[in-house]
Amino acid sequence: MMLRAQIQVTDNQGVARSYDGNGALFVAFEEHFDISIMEMGENPRMTHVYWLGYEAARRQNQHDGLDFKQWLDAGHNVEFEVDENPLDEQATPSS
Numbered sequence: 001m002m003l004r005a006q007i008q009v010t011d012n013q014g015v016a017r018s019y020d021g022n023g024a025l026f027v028a029f030e031e032h033f034d035i036s037i038m039e040m041g042e043n044p045r046m047t048h049v050y051w052l053g054y055e056a057a058r059r060q061n062q063h064d065g066l067d068f069k070q071w072l073d074a075g076h077n078v079e080f081e082v083d084e085n086p087l088d089e090q091a092t093p094s095s
Helices: 023-033 037-042 046-059 068-073
Strands: 005-010 016-021 077-082
Touching: 005 046, 016 023, 016 046, 023 037, 023 046, 046 068, 046 077
Parallel strands: none
Antiparallel strands: 005 016, 005 077
16 A cells, blocks of 8 residues: 655745655554544544644654644644555566
8 A cells, every 4th residue: 555645834934845745654643643544534633634744844853843732833734635646656666
């Protein structure tokens, strides 16, 4: 199973940063919330979307040293866009 997503985080100054959703981020989501990342599409919650934005920024050390609640209070906005056809590209076989 392959999931691709783009996460855009905009801070309260209007500075936007984009992050590629990846396996490590999605596994962290599943461990944190104890649900499949695929369930997010069926029943999205704002907490899930904003946590993914925070975690993506934190992993790049672009979270201003804030914890999740502080980061939310700082006024960040998160947009999460899933690639609806992630398996359209052919996988390159490895040896």
